[in-house]
Amino acid sequence: MSSNEPATSSEHSYAERARRHLWMHFTRHSPYYNGEELPVIVKGDGCYFWDEHGRRYLDGISSLFNVQVGHGRVELAEAAAKQAQELAFFPVWGIAHPRAIELAERVASIAPGDLNRVFFTGSGGEAVESAWKLAKQYYKLTGRPTKHKVISRAVAYHGTPQGALSLTGIPAAKIPFEPLVPGSIRVPNTNFYRAPEHLRTDLYAFGQWAANRIAEAIEFEGPESVAAVILEPVQNSGGCFTPPPGYLERVREICDEYDVLLIADETITSFGRIGDYFAMSRFGVTPDIITCAKGLTSGYSPLGAMIADDRLFEPFKEGTNTFLHGFTWGGHPVSSAVALANLDIFEREQLNARVVEHEDLFLKSLEELRDLPIVGDIRGTGYFYGIELVKDKDTRETFSDEESERLLRGFVSKAMFANGLYCRSDDRGDPVVQVAPPLIAGQEQFDEMTQILRSVLTEAWSII
Numbered sequence: 001m002s003s004n005e006p007a008t009s010s011e012h013s014y015a016e017r018a019r020r021h022l023w024m025h026f027t028r029h030s031p032y033y034n035g036e037e038l039p040v041i042v043k044g045d046g047c048y049f050w051d052e053h054g055r056r057y058l059d060g061i062s063s064l065f066n067v068q069v070g071h072g073r074v075e076l077a078e079a080a081a082k083q084a085q086e087l088a089f090f091p092v093w094g095i096a097h098p099r100a101i102e103l104a105e106r107v108a109s110i111a112p113g114d115l116n117r118v119f120f121t122g123s124g125g126e127a128v129e130s131a132w133k134l135a136k137q138y139y140k141l142t143g144r145p146t147k148h149k150v151i152s153r154a155v156a157y158h159g160t161p162q163g164a165l166s167l168t169g170i171p172a173a174k175i176p177f178e179p180l181v182p183g184s185i186r187v188p189n190t191n192f193y194r195a196p197e198h199l200r201t202d203l204y205a206f207g208q209w210a211a212n213r214i215a216e217a218i219e220f221e222g223p224e225s226v227a228a229v230i231l232e233p234v235q236n237s238g239g240c241f242t243p244p245p246g247y248l249e250r251v252r253e254i255c256d257e258y259d260v261l262l263i264a265d266e267t268i269t270s271f272g273r274i275g276d277y278f279a280m281s282r283f284g285v286t287p288d289i290i291t292c293a294k295g296l297t298s299g300y301s302p303l304g305a306m307i308a309d310d311r312l313f314e315p316f317k318e319g320t321n322t323f324l325h326g327f328t329w330g331g332h333p334v335s336s337a338v339a340l341a342n343l344d345i346f347e348r349e350q351l352n353a354r355v356v357e358h359e360d361l362f363l364k365s366l367e368e369l370r371d372l373p374i375v376g377d378i379r380g381t382g383y384f385y386g387i388e389l390v391k392d393k394d395t396r397e398t399f400s401d402e403e404s405e406r407l408l409r410g411f412v413s414k415a416m417f418a419n420g421l422y423c424r425s426d427d428r429g430d431p432v433v434q435v436a437p438p439l440i441a442g443q444e445q446f447d448e449m450t451q452i453l454r455s456v457l458t459e460a461w462s463i464i
């Protein structure tokens with residue numbers, strides 16, 4: 001069906017046209033058949049975007065944790081246009097093109113340790129998928145063919161392809177699609193607020209305890225069957241769980257001891273979110289593989305990458321050995337050109353240093369919300385924070401599923417948006433509100449965010 005009428009009457013509004021044809025992702029569609037209007041965003045500039053009615057919103061989570069340099073950057077649009085005119089598309093299948101080569105070089109130069117081999121994908125999920133497949137094949141090619149399992153953490157999200165989804169630690173996201181890929185094992189995450197009672201006053205001990213659960217899982221499964229551990233340096237799902245001091249070091253030690261690869265899923269935490277190109281660099285621990293996407297292009301064009309340690313590529317230099325894996329869009333010339341221009345902005349505007357310089361001010365603003373009875377915890381680092389909502393501050397009692405549904409979906413998300421703040425309410429773990437603004441945000445945006453959060457969370461308390 002073709003429909004070229006301008007969006008003037010309500011019948012032809014974007015919202016109505018979306019209702020008829022657009023299948024949105026991770027979206028409960030029923031509200032839009034029951035009178036709720038679908039917000040439609042038509043333009044962005046800096047830390048803000050506007051809907052089709054001209055209402056302005058502060059982009060409190062960088063759209064989907066990816067618009068690092070802010071909206072409306074003409075030079076990124078120009079880089080895309082220039083590349084599309086010169087060479088719109090060529091794959092990196094057996095033949096290469098300059099932008100993928102330049103970007104691989106550039107990414108290798110900013111990645112930690114010997115992570116010098118860059119395999120491009122179209123997304124974060126594809127990068128995770130690639131990492132698991134590489135881990136399996138690497139061990140097959142190097143004489144340890146039974147190593148294939150991967151250990152991941154509770155409540156972590158690693159994407160939607162079936163391998164990445166298997167590694168995801170959110171049962172509700174997996175059940176509709178089971179059976180998934182076998183060989184995925186879960187261990188505890190680093191949510192200190194929900195640490196076992198006896199470890200609640202000792203962050204270091206908690207970190208060691210959590211890391212040692214990985215060693216225990218490897219022993220249970222049999223080290224000869226385990227290929228990798230995958231974790232986010234700061235876990236998004238569940239609300240910004242930072243690594244306790246010593247935790248990542250201990251995980252690295254365990255991986256070395258058992259000959260298991262450490263995969264850092266930096267789909268969210270890379271490209272400035274934590275104040276460095278890669279959060280693992282900020283934390284001073286080098287993984288064997290990094291997966292990334294999102295901020296690599298600041299969302300101006302789709303692109304992801306799996307960055308592997310040199311030694312993992314060694315077997316693929318030999319004879320007929322081939323990583324029989326790839327994607328049409330991996331290393332897309334337009335996306336690669338955008339990523340290069342995006343990294344130019346990072347360098348010119350010193351965005352990583354900017355985050356380091358401003359992160360305490362951001363946290364200080366958010367900490368003002370601690371006096372609210374509904375705010376149980378505020379955690380995170382860089383430009384990446386989660387606010388956990390609780391029913392009882394003293395006991396840390398959380399909300400029931402029904403209360404959480406009413407609170408988060410029924411009120412908090414909508415009220416934030418109605419008040420001009422786009423942030424994320426999430427109950428994949430305990431209920432949290434997350435904020436992760438573009439890296440160009442400063443005190444003005446911190447204040448605006450905190451003020452809207454205060455007003456909405458105050459009202460939320462009165463309705464539960």
Ligand SMILES: Cc1ncc(COP(=O)(O)O)c(C=O)c1O
Binds near residue numbers: 122125265
């Ligand atoms: C840690 C992590 N891994 C993987 C993914 C999947 O990325 P994509 O949606 O680009 O496939 C996400 C998405 O948010 C993520 O946060």
